[in-house]
Amino acid sequence: MASDLLGNGVPMTESLESLIQEWEGLGIVTAYDRPTGTWIFIALHDVSQGMAVGGCRMQVYAAPTDALRDAMRLAEGMTYKWAAAGLPFGGGKSVLAVPGPLAGDERTGLLRRFGRLVASLRGTYGTGEDLGTTPADMAVVAQETAHVGGYDPTTRHALDPGPYTALGVFSGLRAAAAHVWGNDDLSDRPVLVQGVGDVGAPLARLLARAGARILATDVDAERAAAVAEEVGGTVVPPEEAYNTTCDVYAPCAVGATLNSETIPQLTCDIVAGSANNQLDEPSDAKRLHEQGITYVPDYVVNAGGAIAFGLLWKGERDEATLRSRVEGIGEVVREILAEATARNESPMHAASRRAEAVLEGGTGGDGKGR
Ligand code: NAD
Numbered sequence: 582m583a584s585d586l587l588g589n590g591v592p593m594t595e596s597l598e599s600l601i602q603e604w605e606g607l608g609i610v611t612a613y614d615r616p617t618g619t620w621i622f623i624a625l626h627d628v629s630q631g632m633a634v635g636g637c638r639m640q641v642y643a644a645p646t647d648a649l650r651d652a653m654r655l656a657e658g659m660t661y662k663w664a665a666a667g668l669p670f671g672g673g674k675s676v677l678a679v680p681g682p683l684a685g686d687e688r689t690g691l692l693r694r695f696g697r698l699v700a701s702l703r704g705t706y707g708t709g710e711d712l713g714t715t716p717a718d719m720a721v722v723a724q725e726t727a728h729v730g731g732y733d734p735t736t737r738h739a740l741d742p743g744p745y746t747a748l749g750v751f752s753g754l755r756a757a758a759a760h761v762w763g764n765d766d767l768s769d770r771p772v773l774v775q776g777v778g779d780v781g782a783p784l785a786r787l788l789a790r791a792g793a794r795i796l797a798t799d800v801d802a803e804r805a806a807a808v809a810e811e812v813g814g815t816v817v818p819p820e821e822a823y824n825t826t827c828d829v830y831a832p833c834a835v836g837a838t839l840n841s842e843t844i845p846q847l848t849c850d851i852v853a854g855s856a857n858n859q860l861d862e863p864s865d866a867k868r869l870h871e872q873g874i875t876y877v878p879d880y881v882v883n884a885g886g887a888i889a890f891g892l893l894w895k896g897e898r899d900e901a902t903l904r905s906r907v908e909g910i911g912e913v914v915r916e917i918l919a920e921a922t923a924r925n926e927s928p929m930h931a932a933s934r935r936a937e938a939v940l941e942g943g944t945g946g947d948g949k950g951r
Contacts, residue, residue: 600649606624606625606627606656606672607633608625609622609625609653610623610698610706611623614677614691614694616687617680618679619680619683620645620649620676620678621677622676622678623652623674623702623706624655624675625671625672625673625705625706626653626656626671627672628705629940630663631670632670632671632705632706632728633656633670633672633673633706634663634670634707634708634709635656635672635674635709635711636709636711636730637674637675637676637708637709637710637718637719637722638651638675638711638713639679639683639711639712639713639718640676640679640713641678641679642676642678647678648676649676651676652674655857656673658857658858658880659672659674660672661880661936662880662883662884662887663887663891664935664937664939665880665881665913665935665936666881666891666910666913667939668887668888674711675706675708677695688718689721692722693721696722696724697726699722699725700726700728702728707730708722708729709729709730710739716740716741719731720737723739730893730894740890742779742885742886742887742889743778743780743783743886745885745889745890745903745904746779746883746885747781747782747784747787747855747885749882749883749884749886749907749910750833750853750855750882750885751787751788752909752910753877753881753882753911753913754831754853754877755767755791755911756911756918757829757851757853757875757877758770759915760918760919761851762850766792767788768792769792769793769794770829771793771794771826771828772794772795772827772828773822773825773849774796774797774798774833775822775830775833775856776798776799776832776834776856777797777804777805777808777833778804780883781797781799781833781855784854785808785811786811786812789812794815795812795815796815796817796827797809797812797816797817798822805817823843825848827848827849828850829851829853830847831852831854831855832856833855834856836856836858836859837859837861838859839861839865840861840862841861841868844865844868844869844874845872847872850874851874852876852877853882854883855879857883859879863929866927866928866930875918876927876928876929877914878929878932880932880936881914881917881932884910885907888903888906888907889903889904889906889907917935920934920935
C-alpha cells in the first residue's frame with residue numbers, strides 16, 4: 582500500500598525527508614496504519630503559546646508527501662490563527678491520508694488508533710473536526726484521548742464548529758462592510774457564498790437575516806438550490822462564481838480560489854469567507870489590494886470555531902459568552918483593516934504583524950480573543 586501511494590517514482594524517504602528538513606516547525610509525528618493503509622501525520626508547528634491544537638483532516642492524497650505538506654501548511658496556519666485570536670494555544674494539525682473513503686469498522690478502527698496516538702502525546706497536541714471528519718468521528722477519537730476539542734464527555738457529544746465559524750465570518754464581514762462602505766448595513770447587498778456546507782449554509786442564513794441578497798454556489802447543485810430557496814436567494818453555477826457581480830465574495834469551500842486567474846474577474850469590494858488558505862500565493866494579497874478589493878485575512882475571519890472550541894477546552898460552557906467571544910472577530914478585523922489602510926498595505930500584512938507580535942512576545946495575547 583505504501584509504495585502504491587507514492588506513485589511519483591520518488592523514493593519516499595527522500596521526499597519526506599526533504600520536506601521535514603525544510604520545515605521550520607517543531608516536528609512531525611508520523612505513523613502508518615497498516616489495517617487501513619493510511620498515513621498519519623501530526624504536524625506540530627509551534628507550542629510556545631500552549632499545546633498545539635488543530636483539527637484532523639481525512640482525505641485521499643496522491644502521495645504521502647502531499648499529505649505531509651498539507652499537515653505542515655495547516656499547522657502553521659493554526660499558529661497564526663491562535664495568535665491572531667489571542668488564545669493561548671500552539672499550531673498543530675493532523676492528516677489521515679486514507680487510500681479511499683472509509684466507513685464502518687474500518688473507519689472506527691482507524692479513528693481509535695489515531696486517538697491512541699494523540700493520547701500518547703500527553704497533551705502536546707489536541708485534535709478536532711476538520712475536512713473529511715465529523716463530530717461523530719471525534720466522539721470515536723474521544724474514546725481514546727481526552728484531547729479532543731468540542732467534545733463533551735458527559736453527554737458524549739461532539740459539537741459542530743461550523744455555526745461558530747459562520748458567526749465569526751459574519752462578524753468580520755460586517756466589520757469589513759463598515760470599513761469599506763461607512764456602515765455595516767447589508768440590506769440588499771449581493772453576497773456570493775461559495776460552498777454552502779457546514780459553514781457556508783449557516784453564514785448564508787445569518788446574512789439573509791441581515792438583509793443581504795444571497796448568491797449561493799456549490800458543486801453540489803442540490804445543496805446550492807436548497808440553501809438558496811431557504812434564504813430567498815439565487816443559485817449561481819460554480820463556473821460563474823468569479824465573474825458574477827456582487828459586493829462581497831465569501832469563499833467557504835476550498836483553498837487557493839484567489840489567484841492570478843480569478844482575481845482579475847472579481848467585481849466585489851470585499852472578500853471574506855471561511856476557507857483556509859484562500860490565497861494561491863502570497864503575492865495574491867497585493868493583487869487584491871491593487872485591485873481595490875478589501876481582503877479579510879482567512880485565518881482571522883475563520884477562527885470562530887477555533888475560538889469557541891478553545892474556550893470550551895479552557896472550561897467555558899456559557900453559550901452567550903462563547904458567541905460574544907466569537908463575535909469579537911469583528912473588532913479584530915476592524916483594527917486590522919484600519920491599520921492596513923493607514924499604511925496603504927494589504928490587510929494580510931497587518932494581520933501577520935499582529936500575530937507575529939504575539940508569538941514574539943510569548944504572551945498568548947490577552948486571552949480575550951483580541
Ligand atoms: P463542508 O465540506 O461542510 O462544505 C464545503 C462545501 O463546499 C460543500 O457543500 C461542497 O460541495 C462545496 N464545494 C467544494 N468544492 C467546491 C467548489 N470548487 N466550488 C463550489 N463549492 C464547492 O466544509 P465546511 O466545514 O463548511 O468548511 C468550508 C471551508 O471552511 C473549508 O475550506 C474549511 O477548511 C474551512 N473552515 C471550516 C471551519 C469549520 O468550522 N467547519 C473552520 C475553519 C475553516
